[in-house]
Amino acid sequence: MKVLLLLLLVVTASGRVFHRCQLARALKCAGMAGYAGASLGDWVCLARWASHYNTYTRRRQCDGSVGYGIFQMSNRQLCKDGCTPSQNICHVPCRRLLTNLRSAIHCARCAGRRASYWTIWRRHCQGRNVNCYIRGCGV
Known part of the structure; x- marks a missing residue:
């Protein structure tokens, strides 16, 4: 079973x-x-x-930053796009967040629970019953 799940992560390289x-x-x-x-x-x-579960999502934010990938990681704080000054907390190029789920997960771990990164979560998920997002998935 672990091998099957590991293969699922490897398949997500694009x-x-x-x-x-x-x-x-x-x-x-x-x-x-x-x-x-x-x-x-x-x-x-x-x-x-x-991102509507789309790893290739790139979206300009109200503050002028750009969110990358499935979790919309900021090019000003979490990743480096080569154009915008960034803290690059995740030590990852932003473009990798568009094609590699493992990199996005790594970056989410680096961001942790820092409130400024999770505005979307606070608006749509915080304090709500989020079990419906995993219901029927066998997890």
Whole structure:
């Protein structure tokens, strides 16, 4: 079973749109259930509202920064795009967040629960029943 889940992570090496349960299983395999105090439902909810489960999402934010990938990581704080001054907390090129789920998960772990990164989560997921995002997924 672990080999199958590991293969799921390896297959995600190019940009793609996940089905809700595919993402839930991949995040569980990567140890995200309970990470930084967030449930697996919280992570899947974040991905739903941030990118509609699409790793290749790139979106300009109100403050002029750009969010990259399935979790919309900021080019000013979390990744480096080569154009914008960045803290690059995740030590990753932003373009990798568009094509590599493992890099996005690594970056989410680096960001942890720092409130400024999770505006989308606070708006759509915080304080709500997020179990519906993993219901029927077998996780």
